[in-house]
Amino acid sequence: MVPLLDVRRLTKHFESKGGMWRTPTVVKAVDGVDFTVNEGEMFGLVGESGCGKSTTGRCILRLVEPTAGEVWFRGDNILHYSRERMRKARREMQIVFQDPYSSLNPRMRAADIVEEPLVVHKLGSREERRARAAELFELVGLERGHLERYPHEFSGGQRQRIGIARALALNPSLIVADEAVSALDVSIQAQVVQLLLDLQTTFKLTYLFIAHDLRLVEHVCHRVAVMYRGRIVELGDVTSLFANPTHPYTRALLSAIPALDPDARRTRIELDPGSFVLGAPLQEVAAGHWAAV
């Protein structure tokens, strides 16, 4: 089976040019990342701040232009697409951002925000687009009567639903959810996660679920990749990876999650950077479970 998304040796280096006072530097935000996402899968990408997980998500949509590598989507390397062709391809691949406050234009009404992708892609008449916006609004659990409201009139959870409705407007097959529920209170988070899962069933959506909340990822994803300093250090089925973390970084990361049981035995594992080689190739340590050891 051809995976929906096949990312190969994806690399993004940010270079700052040297000036009179500074030496030029290169930040290897994403440094040779390989993974595939199957149709209908919820694939988690986890790691701590600065590990390159968001840049990876953005490179896949070419919102940030990768330095090197390949991104195969439905059997085509989209990094070779022209600007125009890429714009069309984005009908299939959409993103939901983390911050529901800064990712919606405060001067646009909710209806205009949700139908904007249709306008951009010149789809439907004005009436058809309005009808579609209303349909999407209901789909994500918002009230039709609130379509004419502005973003500030909605709560954080509702705003995130608007962001999801906008992402769904073009019937995409892949949604990059970049910390899409991180900013929400836990009860609201549970509702939005449930919405994402329901929509996945209804529309056979595929998610690249970028998150730092490991417990949440364990709860909702099928497979997960752990990023550390621009590289994937471990990748596998959620069950296998959480039960048998193999890479020293994954072990340290998982041991740092506070246990929800006050009587749980706490064994914090400190990361010893000398215990592994950064950039070692991934090796299969169990069926469908790979680690860079």
Add this chain to the structure above:
Amino acid sequence: MSEKTPSEKARSEPAAAPLLEVRHLTVQFGTDGRLPPAVNDVSFFVAPGETLGLVGESGSGKSVTAFSILRLLPPAARIVSGEIRFEGRDLLQLDQRDMQAVRGARISLIFQEPMTALNPVMRAGEQIAEALYVHGHGRAEARRRAVELLDAVHIPDPDRRAREYPHQLSGGMRQRVMIAIALACTPPLVIADEPTTALDVTIQAQILDLLRELQARFNLALLLITHDFGVIAEMADRVAVMHKGRIVEQGAVRQILRAPVDPYTQRLLAAVPGIARAATAPSPAAGKGF
């Protein structure tokens, strides 16, 4: 809250003299009474050396409660009624000067965001020393003590770090500096408002370990405000759950986490990914929000 069975009463009242006791605190925003109280008839206590977790979602009133204790509320907020007993006095009756002597020296505060809570144009050591000399310590001694405190919060090379500015420190180190400021006068009570929320999980683990260690070393009582039940499970002896300005349930941490009685606490815990009860919880999507 006035009708209590004897067993409930036993659980919600301190065995020994509490360090801090908040009684029937009500805080209102605005003057016309159109808004519901941000804090509504809230009572709890903190015993010496213990950790009370104050947990709730945004807008539940947990931070307003904490800021009321230090009387650091914004001008729009008004304490309508209640008492805040601390070391034998009602903090709400103190004049500004006496209150100033309590802040930082007897009760200190650790904020969530170390980048905005620290002064960006002041060296780390100087910010710690400041906490000491406003409470009457000499400058030279305060500077020397600042370096000791940086060492106590496990910042390597404390002499050098004391001379650095916040932007030169990592997020975890900045939070350590804030903890050092909070500990400068070795107060018996520290209020920590989401002290690890802005941090990565591995850094969070280090900061929680540090707080526990310092708590044992200085016999600190901790009022820990958080929305994270994982942090609660790791740190708290007792827990008070806030919802819409009220404490809906309080008790020992094991009781709250394993057998919550209040329906809101039950729903809140059910929404936490990874809690076994989640399977039996009503579908969160079905609800209209809490």
